[in-house]
Amino acid sequence: MSDLLERLRERGWRLTAQRRVVAEVLNGDHVHLTADEVHARAADRLPEISRATVYNTLGELVSLGEIIEVSTDGRAKRYDPNAHRPHHHLVCSRCGTIRDVHPGGNPLDDLPAGERFGFTVSDVEVTYRGVCPECAAA
Amino acid sequence: MSDLLERLRERGWRLTAQRRVVAEVLNGDHVHLTADEVHARAADRLPEISRATVYNTLGELVSLGEIIEVSTDGRAKRYDPNAHRPHHHLVCSRCGTIRDVHPGGNPLDDLPAGERFGFTVSDVEVTYRGVCPECAAA
DNA sequence: TCCTACAATGGACTTTGTCCAAGTCAATAT
């Protein structure tokens, strides 16, 4: 976390109060907040922060490779600070909860050359869907 | 295609001119149109069709399992009539072209029980990303 | 042919996100 701010400063990132609170909000495992949720939590600490700044900052963090943009539902994009280790997502079809998962095997290997249509394939994104224990109990 | 309309009628679907053109537009392989694109093509044949009707019809076809909703870019959702055979998507990072692919293996098997967090996992969605031959040549 | 329940319409509204001109401030140099 302060590692993150440290890394960013070394990259010449100008450290403002707004950027600091956004970076602080995006801390932890299984964090997948929408831009509006990030804005709400940031505003708890810094009431005058604007939506535009949150969008700008999230965009920069994505460009810098410090967070990952995820869209699991075709609605608001979510931001995942777990950019260090490659992983996939497990989404509850009922409540939308998201967990990071680390499956074995590389799905890229499952795509034979004959199914690549001449593409240079560089990445794969996997979303598992199911029902979480809480929703199953209810 | 007319198979589709036949199936829908058997299910009690009331067949209107609007629904017919929407179903006709969604015909073929590697078709992945946005709602607005479907509306534009439908309007070529039936100028007075409204956007709301296109959205309604697409929603119904999704519920009926006749088409699949895909969101590969966090922007407009796309609609894929290839709902019969399970498949994944190969997306060009530059131009956005989408191809259907049928990889070997079942990615569900790659998710060990220890990574399921108690979820009942029922489905998996895979998006491969890369550069298509046309964009690579340009 | 008539009825009626279901479907279509279009316009208002919501959500999510982008853009911009003007004001503000973090970091450096003095």
Place this chain on the structure above:
DNA sequence: ATATTGACTTGGACAAAGTCCATTGTAGGA
């Protein structure tokens, strides 16, 4: 400690994608 300056922030207007609803129209059965 202060001045400077270019990068950062702000708020509001704007745009894209989609939903909602009261009204009007019509498919398919009696």
